[in-house]
Amino acid sequence: xxxxxxxxxxxxxxxxxxxxxxxxxxxxxxxxxxxxxxxxxxxxxxxxxxxxxxxxxxxxxxxxxxxxxxxxxxxxxxxxxxxxxxxxxxxxxxxxxxxxxxxxxxxxxxxxxxxxxxxxxxxxxxxxxxxxxxxx
Numbered sequence: 001x002x003x004x005x006x007x008x009x010x011x012x013x014x015x016x017x018x019x020x021x022x023x024x025x026x027x028x029x030x031x032x033x034x035x036x037x038x039x040x041x042x043x044x045x046x047x048x049x050x051x052x053x054x055x056x057x058x059x060x061x062x063x064x065x066x067x068x069x070x071x072x073x074x075x076x077x078x079x080x081x082x083x084x085x086x087x088x089x090x091x092x093x094x095x096x097x098x099x100x101x102x103x104x105x106x107x108x109x110x111x112x113x114x115x116x117x118x119x120x121x122x123x124x125x126x127x128x129x130x131x132x133x134x135x136x
Contacts, residue, residue, distance in 0.1 A: 001053055004090070005046035006112060006120040012044040012094045020046055020092045030129035036102040043095040043110055043122065047078070054082040054089070060113040061095060066106050072097075102126045 010024030022044050029038050043061065056079050063072040074095065083089040102108060105126050112120040 001047060001049050001114060001119070003045060003112065003120045004048050005044060006110075006122050007044050008110070008122055008124055009042050009044050010040075012042045014092050014094070018090070018092065020044070027123055028125040028127055030127050031105075032129050034102075034104045036105070036126050038100045038102070039098070041097050041100065043097060043112075045093040045095075045112060045120070047080075047091045047093070047114075049080045049083070049089045049091070051083040051085065051087060051089070054080050056080075058115050059093070060116075062111045062113075063100070064109055064111060065103070066108070071102070071108075072100070 005020070005022075007022065007025045008027065009022045010026070012020065012022045014020055026041075029036070029041075056077055058075065059078055060073065060075045062070045064070055078091055078093070080091065081089050105128050108124045108126060110122040110124065111118060112122070
């Protein structure tokens with residue numbers, strides 16, 4: 001298994017033919033004051049599995065601050081279909097995150113675990129806005 005894509009974006013969708021569409025990839029958000037609430041973002045993941053990895057997989061996502069404290073956690077299950085010989089199964093996951101709270105400016109990261117094993121980290125920096133045009 002490998003994660004082909006792990007990003008934070010403004011918007012993502014899957015269209016006809018299983019095409020993953022991602023708009024507005026970012027790694028920083030800006031705000032005027034603490035605490036910070038970001039209205040909407042999406043954590044976009046694309047997994048690739050070998051044919052031998054078919055079956056149910058437990059997926060967990062954590063948002064952690066720079067001290068490692070979990071601010072949010074989500075968990076679920078994905079079912080990996082059996083791919084043909086020599087082919088891989090690709091699974092797109094889009095997690096819609098509304099009104100995500102950050103207690104202070106600083107560094108955060110999303111951690112993605114599959115069956116309890118850390119597979120990806122996606123960093124996010126929350127910065128103080130010096131220019132009002134930067135505030136989302």
